[in-house]
Amino acid sequence: MGGPMSGFHSGEALLGDLATGQLTRLCEVAGLTEADTAAYTGVLIESLGTSAGRPLSLPPPSRTFLSDDHTPVEFSLAFLPGRAPHLRVLVEPGCSSGDDLAENGRAGLRAVHTMADRWGFSTEQLDRLEDLFFPSSPEGPLALWCALELRSGGVPGVKVYLNPAANGADRAAETVREALARLGHLQAFDALPRADGFPFLALDLGDWDAPRVKIYLKHLGMSAADAGSLPRMSPAPSREQLEEFFRTAGDLPAPGDPGPTEDTGRLAGRPALTCHSFTETATGRPSGYTLHVPVRDYVRHDGEARDRAVAVLREHDMDSAALDRALAAVSPRPLSDGVGLIAYLALVHQRGRPTRVTVYVSSEAYEVRPPRETVPTRDRARARL
Numbered sequence: 001m002g003g004p005m006s007g008f009h010s011g012e013a014l015l016g017d018l019a020t021g022q023l024t025r026l027c028e029v030a031g032l033t034e035a036d037t038a039a040y041t042g043v044l045i046e047s048l049g050t051s052a053g054r055p056l057s058l059p060p061p062s063r064t065f066l067s068d069d070h071t072p073v074e075f076s077l078a079f080l081p082g083r084a085p086h087l088r089v090l091v092e093p094g095c096s097s098g099d100d101l102a103e104n105g106r107a108g109l110r111a112v113h114t115m116a117d118r119w120g121f122s123t124e125q126l127d128r129l130e131d132l133f134f135p136s137s138p139e140g141p142l143a144l145w146c147a148l149e150l151r152s153g154g155v156p157g158v159k160v161y162l163n164p165a166a167n168g169a170d171r172a173a174e175t176v177r178e179a180l181a182r183l184g185h186l187q188a189f190d191a192l193p194r195a196d197g198f199p200f201l202a203l204d205l206g207d208w209d210a211p212r213v214k215i216y217l218k219h220l221g222m223s224a225a226d227a228g229s230l231p232r233m234s235p236a237p238s239r240e241q242l243e244e245f246f247r248t249a250g251d252l253p254a255p256g257d258p259g260p261t262e263d264t265g266r267l268a269g270r271p272a273l274t275c276h277s278f279t280e281t282a283t284g285r286p287s288g289y290t291l292h293v294p295v296r297d298y299v300r301h302d303g304e305a306r307d308r309a310v311a312v313l314r315e316h317d318m319d320s321a322a323l324d325r326a327l328a329a330v331s332p333r334p335l336s337d338g339v340g341l342i343a344y345l346a347l348v349h350q351r352g353r354p355t356r357v358t359v360y361v362s363s364e365a366y367e368v369r370p371p372r373e374t375v376p377t378r379d380r381a382r383a384r385l
Contacts, residue, residue, distance in 0.1 A: 012057065013056045014055055015061075015072075018056060018363070019071075019073045019363060020045060022363060023037075024037055024041055025329030028329070029085070029326045030085055030150065031084040039154035040148070040154070040156065043115075044091060046111075047111055048073070048095065049093065049095070050096045051072065051095050059366075060365075060366050061095045062094075062104070063099055066090065068362070069364060069365065069368075071366055073363045074360060075326075075330065075362075075363070076088045076089075077326055077358065077359050077361065078348070078357075079356060088147055088149050088150065092142070093108045093111035094144060101138045101140075101142075102137065104142075105144050108146065108160075109126075112158070112205070115146075115158055116205070116206075121158065123205060125211075126205065129162065132166070133164075135167055140164075141163065141165075142161070143166070146158065147159040157207065158206045159205065164176050169197070179201055184281040185213060185278050186281070188215075188286070191284050192232065192276055193229075195219055196217075196220045200214075200215075201215055201216070202214040210279040212287075213277065213279075214277045214288075215278075217276070219274065222266060222271065224242075227246040227272070228243045230289070232285060233288060235351070237355070241347075245312060245345075246291065246293060248315070249308055249312065249345045250298050251304075252266075267294075267297075267298065267376075269294075272294065273292040274292070275292065287351040288348070288349060288350040290349070293345050294344055296339055296340045300339065300371050301338065301371035302327075303334075305335075305341070305345075306323070308345065309323055309345055312347070326359075327341060330362075330363065337371070339371055340368070341368075343361070344358075345360075346358040346360070
């Protein structure tokens, strides 16, 4: 495995310096002004708290679940045809609390309320759920993450991610059902498809055209057919489009290819996720569906992940050159030297909006995972040819 400085951090580099440098360069890719960039790098430094001044020669401040190497920052770029990508940064504001999940959650709540005071938005929905997601002795892999959609003008869209397993994994479904009911979505839980877990519940806070409550589901051994059958929104997205995206991102065989069997057409490693978003309470039906494929587990190295992403972007008439600029903005290393810089590929459908593709990019502040020799789905399939 790569060392704590991943071969390209020098001297006593600090976590905050690395993350804000990456963010500054990404803001340029996204077409944000210098003033917006300065505002957003300042917010990122504040969100990291004392961890911003932590040398990268030390271990990560916590064993955060946010990234594979425990960097408490992740970037994502949302692509649409004919436009520069929209940039987002995901941060764990409580990371300076170490592995004290209760204090991590309290620090995260303080950070969100500070943002609410600064940008003048309400935390009412989050406040309604505080006792559900922030018990005195929380369980699970996270307490609170905060995502900032970096908009022109220096005021971001704010999203919070909460942990349905805070009261125990066996009560996650009950927690999600109760949370949806408290937020007025009394029928929403019953509209969700079957799944193998509830990793996240997310809320849009602040200035959004249609604020969403988002429920993320985990699906073990998902196939392309599954991916196309899971949307519950109306109108439903194209099943063929979803299946094609899933096969491209996961490098899965298409129907009729020589040799595929039931298991070679499924993701055998880290599971895919779906996200079902709710914006109105009258029908109980989702207004959005997102399919997330953890591409890093199904490639030998990031060169392959980049090629998968480019194929998806071109299929949807989106600018793949911006992706290459973004990857170079985050890391100077050759893509073939590691795996994990591109973490997820996602296909996003929201009622009344054009389809978009989101690429999730890891900071890799602490470690570059080495290339792998085998890939679960591809090598098992080839063994049967």
